[in-house]
Amino acid sequence: MSNKAELPAESKEQMSQIKAVYNDGVMTIGGKDYVFTKLKHKQRRKVFAFMSRIQYMLKSGDLSFLDWADFEPVEKIIEDSILVDDLQVSKHKDYWDDDENSQHYFKFVTMAMAVIAYPLTRGGSGV
Amino acid sequence: MASVITLSNDSLTIVLNGRAYTALAEGDVTTLTPVNALTNRNNASNGGVSIGKRFDAGVHDMVIRVQKFSDDDIELNSAINSGQPVVFNGSIKENFVKDGQDGVETYELQSGSVTTQPTQTKNNTDGNALMEYTIQFRNVNRSL
Numbered sequence: 001m002s003n004k005a006e007l008p009a010e011s012k013e014q015m016s017q018i019k020a021v022y023n024d025g026v027m028t029i030g031g032k033d034y035v036f037t038k039l040k041h042k043q044r045r046k047v048f049a050f051m052s053r054i055q056y057m058l059k060s061g062d063l064s065f066l067d068w069a070d071f072e073p074v075e076k077i078i079e080d081s082i083l084v085d086d087l088q089v090s091k092h093k094d095y096w097d098d099d100e101n102s103q104h105y106f107k108f109v110t111m112a113m114a115v116i117a118y119p120l121t122r123g124g125s126g127v
Numbered sequence: 128m129a130s131v132i133t134l135s136n137d138s139l140t141i142v143l144n145g146r147a148y149t150a151l152a153e154g155d156v157t158t159l160t161p162v163n164a165l166t167n168r169n170n171a172s173n174g175g176v177s178i179g180k181r182f183d184a185g186v187h188d189m190v191i192r193v194q195k196f197s198d199d200d201i202e203l204n205s206a207i208n209s210g211q212p213v214v215f216n217g218s219i220k221e222n223f224v225k226d227g228q229d230g231v232e233t234y235e236l237q238s239g240s241v242t243t244q245p246t247q248t249k250n251n252t253d254g255n256a257l258m259e260y261t262i263q264f265r266n267v268n269r270s271l
Binding site for chain 2: 037038039040042043080081083085086087088091092093
């Protein structure tokens with residue numbers, strides 16, 4: 001029985017990139033460093049659970065989940081726990097309204113979810 | 128020409144031991160109070176004075192107010208219940224805009240530990256929805 005609860009990024013290269021970002025605690029997108037702070041298990045679990053729902057959507061290019069009400073608490077976890085320019089992303093006023101930042105939003109969200117959920121995926125399903 | 132400085136009402140980022148605190152109470156979120164004076168002064172006759180900078184001038188008490196029962200409350204409460212004293216390091220950062228330019232005020236917090244433990248009052252009318260923790264830091268540096 002295959003492990004269905006896998007991250008969308010299944011290729012070895014993507015997984016190694018996620019692992020590297022997790023170990024470093026920093027991801028660089030668009031020339032900006034986004035620093036991950038510590039999270040509680042329940043926060044990671046929420047992100048991981050959401051990712052498991054949308055993995056097939058991501059593979060098929062369906063990004064409608066970005067507008068789901070269910071995505072908002074996940075986005076809040078991400079933006080409260082990641083720092084850019086020394087402040088939480090959530091504390092930067094209208095951060096994603098800036099054209100320079102908005103072009104990187106999708107990569108930021110998908111990468112952040114993958115890195116936050118990474119500790120829960122390392123053990124696999126055990127089956 | 129006078130500077131125009133604007134501040135957002137929720138632009139504070141508090142990070143302690145790598146963890147961002149998000150369940151901060153409304154109003155006074157945190158207070159940083161220097162414990163000691165910056166300099167020692169010894170006055171002498173004829174208007175003389177000797178001034179020395181105190182080596183412990185950087186000691187500060189930080190009071191942080193978090194929502195009761197939140198993850199932040201749980202984290203700080205676990206520090207109190209820990210068998211070994213938990214040492215805190217971190218920062219408080221607040222952004223501002225000065226004459227159209229973004230700026231960040233930073234307090235670097237070094238070698239802290241919980242000192243005054245939170246008091247608890249149960250109120251059956253007004254409610255009591257926050258917890259106050261006092262962490263004393265060996266050194267706090269402010270930069271702009």
